[in-house]
Amino acid sequence: MEKEQHLKNLIELKSGTVKSFSEEIGLAYTTVRSILERGILNAKVENVIKICRGLNIKPESLMQIDDSLISEALTTLIELKATRQKNVLNYAKEQLKVQNQKSTNISSINEYKIKYNNKEEKIPFTRIGTTGAGVGVGEELDDDIIEETVYFDRSEVDQQLLETADFCIYVNGDSMEPTIKSDTYSFVRRTNEIRDGLVSLVIYDSTVLIKKIELIDDAINLVSLNPRYETIKVKPHHQFKLIGKIVQ
16 A cells, blocks of 8 residues: 555645635545545545546556655655755656656556547447446445446447446456456446346445355345356345346
8 A cells, every 4th residue: 555655644734624625626535535445446446537637647557656756755845944855856857858858668557547638539428437346345335326428449348248238347456357357448238137156236335345145045145257256145134236247
């Protein structure tokens, strides 16, 4: 969680507290706090982008930083007097300018995520929420789940798939690998028919998950394809709802 601690340090340096920063950028305090606690890679792309804009940094910078070096630099910077802090800032800006002149290549997971929001020569499609791996790390329903439009390259998706699906959802966990990979989109067709073996999008205890349904007598199990994750046994007193089947 070193990157998240670095992000928290930047937020507090800019606004004093995480709550004040959340108000400044128009993002719920609980959402920002959740990102700092769960990890940047488990967060919605649009929320990470909003935070980075508020800090005037590029999203990919969070993936490329040397955590130990940044931590030491921040500690030293805080101890300097204001005039010397300004000297350090001016030098850092000059170094960034030189670096950008040499290369503009980006290599990070955020580039992969962000490219879907480039609207040039893209196919629009409806997206809702995100889903995570395993119990408790999926997208919770009170985390500002919204319906929005994302854009895919024509070469990346089959037109028939788009016609079959009702919406897509971003996968930010590895519980269904190797079939459904993390940091990709899954396409979903709405259905309320529960069938054995159906790979489905479900809500379990206010958490959105993709799991394979296993029916044993009158019991329902939610199975991960990745053997590292345990099967979830749906209890009668727990919330469970089938949203749709994965059609990709």
